[in-house]
Amino acid sequence: MRLLKFFGWSIVAVFCGLLLGLSGAFLYLSPGLPSVEALRSIQLQIPLRVYSSDNKLIAEFGEMRRTPIRFADIPPNFINALLSAEDDNFANHYGVDPSSLMRAATQLVKSGHIQSGGSTITMQVAKNFFLTSERSFSRKTTEILLALQIERQLTKDEILELYVNKIYLGNRAYGIEAAAQVYYGKSIRDISLAQMAMIAGLPKAPSRFNPLANPARSKERRDWILGRMYKLGKISEADYTAAINEPLNASYHVPTPEVNAPYIAEMARAEMVGRYGSEAYTEGFRVTTTVPSNLQEMANTALHEGLMTYDQRHGYRGPESRLPGKTREAWASELTKQRTISSLEPAIVTQVDKTGLQVLTRTGEEHVAWDTMKWARPFLNTNSMGANPRQPSDVAQVGDLIRVQRQTDNSLKFSQIPQAQGALVSLDPQNGAIRSLVGGFAFEQSNYNRAMQAKRQPGSSFKPFVYSAALDNGYTAASLVNDAPIVFVDEYLDKVWRPKNDTNTFLGPIRLREALYKSRNLVSIRLLQAMGVGKTIDYITRFGFNKQDLPPNLSLALGTATLTPMEIATGWSTFANGGYKITPYIIDKIESRNGDTLFVANPPTVPQGGAATDGIAAPATESFTVNATPVAVESPGNPAVPQAPAVAERIVDGRTTYILNSMLQDVIKLGTGRRALAMGRSDIAGKTGTTNESKDAWFSGYNADYVTTVWTGFDQPESLGRREFGGTVALPIWMNYMSAALKDKPPHVQPEPEGLLSLRVDPVSGRAATPSTPGAYFELFKAEDTPPSVNELGNGAVPGSPLPADEQAPIDLF
Secondary structure, three states: OHHHHHHHHHHHHHHHHHHHHHHHHHHHHHHHHOOOHHHHHOOOOOOEEEEEEOOOOEEEEEOEEEEOOOOOHHOOOHHHHHHHHHOOOOOOOOOOOHHHHHHHHHHHHHHHHHHHHHOOOHHHHHHHHHOOOOOOHHHHHHHHHHHHHHHHHOOOOHHHHHHHOHHHOOEEEOHHHHHHHHOOOOEEEEEEEOHEEEEOOOOOOOOOOOOOHHHHHHHHHHHHHHHHHHHHHOOHHHHHHHHHHHOOOOOOOOOOOOOOOHHHHHEEEHHHHHHHHHHOOOOOOOOEEEOHHHHHHHHHHHHHHHHHHHHHHOOOOOOEOOOOOOHHHHHHHHHOOOEEEEEEEEEEHHHEEEOOEEEEOOEEEEEEEHHHHHOOOOOEOEEEEEEOOOHHHHOOOEEEEEEEEEOOOOEEEEEEEOOOEEEEEEHHHHHEEEEEEEOOOOOOOOOOOOOHHHOOOOOOHHHHHHHHHHHHOOOOOOEEEEEOOOEEEEEEOOEEEEOOOOOOOOOOOEEEHHHHHOOOOHHHHHHHHHHHHHHHHHHHHHHOHHHHOOOOOOHHHOOOOOOHHHHHHHHHHHHHHHHHHHOEEOEEEEEEEOOOOEEOOOOEEEEOOOOOOOOOOOOOOOOOOOOOOOOOOOEEEEEEEOOOOOEEEEEHHHHHHHHHHHHHHHHHOOOOHHHHOOOOOOOOOOEEOOOOOOOHHEEEEEOOEEEEEEEEOOOOOOOOOOOOOOHHHHHHHHHHHHHHHOOOOOOOOOOOOEEEEEEEOOOOOOEEEEOOOOOOOOEEHHHHHHOOEOOOOOOOOOOOOHHHOOOOEEEOOO
C-alpha cells in the first residue's frame, strides 16, 4: 500500500515537475517565439506560370512545384490516410500528444539517440514554418510551446491546410496537390485510395519512401497505412482489399505545356525577373502573354516544315553515328541517351530490305517505308548532291543512328535534323503585341533566340525603308532613276566597288515602283546617294533602329545593316499601320497568387482610321527593347491602376505608307514575291531579301492584321545554295503561316488617307499621260507631288530624278 502511494506521489511529482519545467521554459522562451498569427497570412512559395492569351499553359518556372489547396477541397480519404500515418490522435490533443512523446523518450533511452521526435501534425507545422530541422532538446521545447500556441489560435482544419500545403514530398513537389500531379498526373481529388495512401506515407521520409526511387519500400509503407486505416475503422474491408491489391503505378509527370512556345516562355520569364527579381519564381505570379495558342502552333509548324523542306532539298548527310555489331541491349541503351529534337525521334536501323528499314525506337521495333526515303540523295555541298538512291541500302545500313518523324497515322518517315536555322516573328501592327514567335528549329537543340538576338543583314527586305525616305523627299512612285552600271572608287585605298543587280542585267531609266518589285540594286544605291547617306540614316532611325547598326555608306541601300528579325518586323509595322511607331511587347497581364491584377499592358495603339494624314512627329531614335508599356508601379500588394489608352506616335506621313503599300503589293503581284499569289488574297504586301552568296534569306510582309518576318540561314554564316533566295526558303514559311493565320479573315487594308491623287502616267517617261499616251496606267501621288505634263517638261528632266539618264562615270566612294 505504501509502495503504491509512493509511485502515485512520484507520478504527481514528475507531472508537476513537467508543468513547472514547461512553464519556466515558456517564460524564458516566449519573448523570442514568433507570432502564430503570422500563419494566417503566410505566403507559401508558388512557381511562376506563363499562359497564352487564351489561357493555355506555356511554362512553369520555380524550384518548388506547389499548388495550394483549400481544406474543403481535400478528399476525406486522404485526411484519414494522413492522420492514420502521422497523427491518429490529432482530433483529440491540444498540439502535443504525451503518449507520442513518451514513446520517443523510451526509444531515446533504449537506443541512446533520437529516433523519432514524437511530433504531432501541429508540432510539424510549428517546425516547418518557424524552426529548423536541428535535433536538440531546446528546439523540441520551442516546437512544443509553439504547437500549444497554434492550437489555441487556429482551428484543426486551418492547421491541416497549412500542413498539407507546406510539406515536401519528393521530386520538387511541395504540398499534396503538387505531389499528386508529379506522381500521377492528376489532382489529389481524382486519385485512388491506394494512391492517396502512398502520398500520405511520404512526409515521414520523402526519399526513403519515394515510389519512383524505392517502389518496394513505398508499397510497404502504403500497405501499412491502409492497414492502419482499416484498423481505425476509416475504410471498409472491401475498400482495404481493393486498395491493397492495386499495383504501385506511380510515374514521373512534369507540368505539360498546352502550347509549345519555349522562346515566348523564356522572354516572359526574363521580363518577370527584371520586374521582381528572384521573387518572380516564388510569389505565384500568373502571366498572360499576348500570344494566342493557335497562332503560335501555326508558326511552329510553318518554320519546322519550311526548314525540313529546305534541308531535304539538299540531300542526306548520313547517320548521326554508326553502331554496327552492337547488341539490341546496347542499342536500346544508346537510344536512352538521345533526345527527341522537335518531332524528330532517334532510331537505330536493325534491318534493311527492299521495302524499307526496320528500326529500334524507344517504343520498340518499327518500320520505315522506302517511299519516305527517296529524297535522301547523298549531300555533297549546298550546291550539289549525289545520285538518286535506288534502294534502301543506298541510304542506310544496320547500326545507323538516324532520325524518324512520326506521322498522324503513327507510321514513321525517314528524316534528319536540319542544319539551317530560322526565325519567325509576327506582330499586331496596331499595338505591337507579339502574336507568335519562334527563335529556331528546336528550343531543346538551342536556346538561342534568333528572332531577338541574331543580328543579320536583311538584304533587299531593307529597301522599303530607303524607298520610304525617297517618297518623303520629293520622289514619287513614277519617278525615273537610272538602273545602269556604276563604279565607286576610293583613290586613297585603291578600292573599287562595282555593285550589280542579282541578274547582272541593267534596265536603264526605270520607275521606282518597278524598281522595287524587281528589286533593282542600282536604283536603291542611286536613291541613297542622291538623298545623302547621313540624312537617310537619320530618317530611317525613326523606325526604331539603332544608328550604330546602320552602315554610314551606300551599301546600306542593299541591306548591309545588322538587324534582328524582331527589329525588321517592328520597322515594317509602320508600313502596315499607316505610319505609326509601335513597340513590341509580350506580357499582357500579370496577376498575383490571389488573382489580383498587378499589371495590364497599355501599349501605344494606332488610332482608328490611323492612315489619315496629320502632322509628323520628330524621329524616334531610342534603343529597341521588347517590353510592355509601363502603366503603373506594381507589386504583389499594390495592384496596378488602370490607365487611359495611349496613342501611338506618327513617324511617317500616312500618304507615304499608303503609296509604299501599293508598291509592296506589286512585289506580290509582279515581282520576287509572286509565289504568294497562291494565297489568293488581295490585301497582302511584302518583300524578299537575299544577301551576298545567299547567306541570309528573308521575307517580310503583312496585311493590316499581322506583320510577319521570316529569316533563314546558318548560325555560322555560309551559303544556303546558289539557287536559294528569300523567295525559295523564307517566303514559303511566311506563306504557310500567314495563310493559316488569315484563314476565314476578310481582306483588311489601310484606309486611304486624304491628300492623294490617282493620275494616268506615261510608263516610259513617268510624266502625266495624255489621252493618246500608249500603255498609260494610274499611279498614286501626294497632291503636292503630281508629275508635270509632257508639254511642261522639254529638257528630259523628271522631278525626283537626280541623275542624268546616261550617268555611268566613276564616282568617289567616300
